[in-house]
Amino acid sequence: MTPQIPPSLLQKYLLDQCTEEEKAQVEAWYESLQGESAFLDQLPDSDVGEIRNNTFSEIKNQLDFEEEKPALSYSWRWLTSIAASVLLAAGIYFFYNVKNQAKEQKIAAQQIQNKSVELITFRNEATRIVIHQLPDQSSVAMHPDAVIIYPKAFDTNQRAVHFSGEGFFDIQKDPARPFLIESGELAIRVLGTSFNVKAPVSKKMFQVDVVTGSVEVSARDKVGAAQQVILKPKEQALFETGSRKLTARVIVPQARKPIYEPVTIVFEETPMIKVIEQLEKRFDVNISFSNPGIAQCSVTANFESHPLNSILEMLCTTLEASYSLSGDTITISGAPCE
Known part of the structure; x- marks a missing residue:
């Protein structure tokens, strides 16, 4: 049987006025709500805490508490039904995320009632x-x-x-x-x-x-x-x-920049082997060719305030090549120049 608690204690909890002992009593009541235990046991602590925070936040919204208003009296059964219904919505939301490994978090929490949102x-x-x-x-x-x-x-x-x-x-x-x-x-x-x-x-x-x-x-x-x-x-x-x-x-300045930081660099009839050497000096990456023949291709380009991904896209477009990224390693693939 779900233990009963006085509505006045729940109100204190919602207004963050509980002692640690009173807070533990309210949370024990919360955890005893029907249907919660089996579901929450499947979730990590961070998600359990978020469900708890969202649930009591929603209860507070529905009761429309304001500290300057006189204390109101509410039926324990009514308060329990609100908490249970909010928990059900949060439970459906988090079960969907765990199952699909995609945490939509606040987006879904804010829009879960709005079925028209895509x-x-x-x-x-x-x-x-x-x-x-x-x-x-x-x-x-x-x-x-x-x-x-x-x-x-x-x-x-x-x-x-x-x-x-x-x-x-x-x-x-x-x-x-x-x-x-x-x-x-x-x-x-x-x-x-x-x-x-x-x-x-x-x-x-x-x-x-x-x-x-x-x-x-x-x-x-x-x-x-x-x-x-x-x-x-x-x-x-x-x-x-x-x-x-x-x-x-x-952030301590480093000789080699992260790949998202823009740099200005100019190449004039520069062999790709030299281009790659300069890029590796500027950025914290390792670059290689899938075909050694690409190293002899020459490029002319003026990059002004470009991050590495933009530079690579333009270089690959010029060479009719492509690149792949794995961690801090980049591989450029394409045919050798004649």
């Missing part, structure tokens, strides 16, 4: 970096296997996406509609800027590097407390999934 899922199945355009003309240069999920049309008050993998975001400025990214355990908020997100599903470290503008990064620690850092250009946020610790630091 979500778009794009996975980069190519072996090279692909630039994907978003509805507001923002773009993301996605590494192989990166996935982005977003509504076909952004809301009037915000632009929200879910992203996993690695990608470089170039966000259009729109002060009236902040751009929100759910990426693994991180929440990223921007107005208009460019930055790189590295949040592979299988990795233990998530990373955000800012190139222009400013970015707000937040994540929950082990006890669910909020952590937040504000990043400016040449700054980096790191989130370790084991300790759930979020830190920020200045």
Whole structure:
């Protein structure tokens, strides 16, 4: 039988006025709600915590609590039915994500009641970096296997996406509609800027590097407390999934740049072997040819403020070749020049 708790105690919980003992009592009641245990046992702790937070947030919205209003009295059965119904919606949502290995997180949570919203899922199945355009003309240069999920049309008050993998975001400025990214355990908020997100599903470290503008990064620690850092250009946020610790630091300049940073470089009748040597000196990658004959091809090109993926695309177009990316290794494939 589900234990009963006084409505006044639930109200204190919703207003964050409980002692630790009272909080434990409310959460024990919450976990005893019908149908929850079997479902939650299948989920990681982070998802269980998110369901709990979303559920009680929704209860608070439905009760429309305001601290300055006089205390109201509610039927225990009525409060339990609200919690159970909200839990069912959250449960269906998270079961869908676990089954399909695609965490739509806030996007689906906010739009789950709106059946008319169409979500778009794009996975980069190519072996090279692909630039994907978003509805507001923002773009993301996605590494192989990166996935982005977003509504076909952004809301009037915000632009929200879910992203996993690695990608470089170039966000259009729109002060009236902040751009929100759910990426693994991180929440990223921007107005208009460019930055790189590295949040592979299988990795233990998530990373955000800012190139222009400013970015707000937040994540929950082990006890669910909020952590937040504000990043400016040449700054980096790191989130370790084991300790759930979020830190920020200045990016130390390196002789070899990350591939998303733009550079200016000029080639004039330069053999590809020399082109590759220069690119390897500029960027933190290793480049090779599938056919040694490509090394003798000559190119003339002027690249002004281009990241490595743009340079490679244009070089490959000139040579009628292609490239593939695996970690920090790039392979250029094509026919040798005559």
